[in-house]
Amino acid sequence: MTESVLETPRAKYEQNINAADFTRTIEGDSVKFYVLTNANGMEVTFTNYGQRLVSLYVPDRDGKFDDVVLGFDNLEDYRAKKNFFGAVIGRYGNRIAKGKFTLDNKTYDLAINNNENHLHGGLVGFESVVWKVDDHTDNSISFSRVSPDMEEGYPGNLDVKVSYILTDDNALQINYEARTDKPTYVNLTNHSFFNLKGEGEGTVNDHIVILNADKFTPVDSGLIPTGELMNVAGTPFDFRTPKAIGKDIEVDFDQLKLGNGYDHNFVLNEVPKNREGLTFAAKVVEPNSGRTLEVYTSEPGVQFYGGNFLNGSDLGKSGKPYVRRGSFCLETQHFPDSPNHPEFPSTRLEPGETYISYCTYKFGVTEN
Secondary structure, eight states: OOOOOOOOOOOGGGGTOOGGGGOEEETTEEEOEEEEEOTTSOEEEEETBTTEEEEEEEEOTTSOEEEOBOOOSSHHHHHHSOOOTTEEEOSBSSEEGGGEEEETTEEEEOOOOBTTBEETTOTTOGGGSBOEEEEEOSSEEEEEEEEOTTGGGOOSOEEEEEEEEEOTTSEEEEEEEEEESSOEEOBOEEEOOBOTTOTTSSOSTTOEEEEOEEEEEOBOTTSOBOSOOEEOTTSTTOOSSOEETTSSTTSSOHHHHHHTSOEEEEEEOSOOBOTTSOEEEEEEEOTTTOEEEEEEESSSEEEEEOOTTOOSOOBOTTSOBOOTTOOBEEEEESOTTGGGOTTSOOOEEOTTOOEEEEEEEEEEEOOO
């Protein structure tokens, strides 16, 4: 009698990704590919280059799994193209006006990489460096790195740790910590681009969104906050009740014109909170697949971005172009340009303090 051999089930990511294409050495640092799974068949993959979330497979209402985040199938495309797909963002998520801030009467000049402004940490932000992997289990991974004093213009040696846990209730929990040896500013976030139909499957204009925010921070022509907190009531920015992303996107409204669509920070209401004490920030529903995404955070704001600057030139993991408004981002954060707006919640971090931030992306499905 011949003994039967059971084949190991093929990982979902393997239909579009070869892990070997993420394995190499960059300036002496080892880059590898990492996989997280849960009991329900969810699958999340990472590279420690830029601490990027490469793929995220979640089921629809019929149990069919699709990859719902944008990204590439090899390391070189992440390195060659200036993008933020799936990356950790630091030291400062979002924009700082003119790339300048003053701290204890000293003015610091940051790297300029977004017209005349500083965006997402600068020319070589956290998305473009290799991170150390401290721990990796079937459902969790932890990264760390010390950002040296004056990297991209920021003061202080910043010791950063970020961990991800994939739970059996289909939530991806992200925990950020940072410590400094000099006063500095910190605002970390994750920049995953979502399309709940599946990456590369057209626009997200039909996705239904709720944002738990009565106000948002309007911007100038450089997408820098004016300092005002504007009521969403009576504007295209009112997502307090469910609304399709595309419903009001062509309305004649100056803030939509300045952002080329939605690319704004929403000021989160303090309630409701989940059982972990995190504030409910947003919910997104994709009507056809039934997939849902809920976002919870300890942060005071969330950047809602509608993929306005995608243009079809990037081909994703499945070989499909990433078209304009083919994804959305929900980046939990302190407000943009906070170092230059003392009226905003502070992002200052002192020696001896610990920066802590939490974000949960929870996936589910609607009923038929």
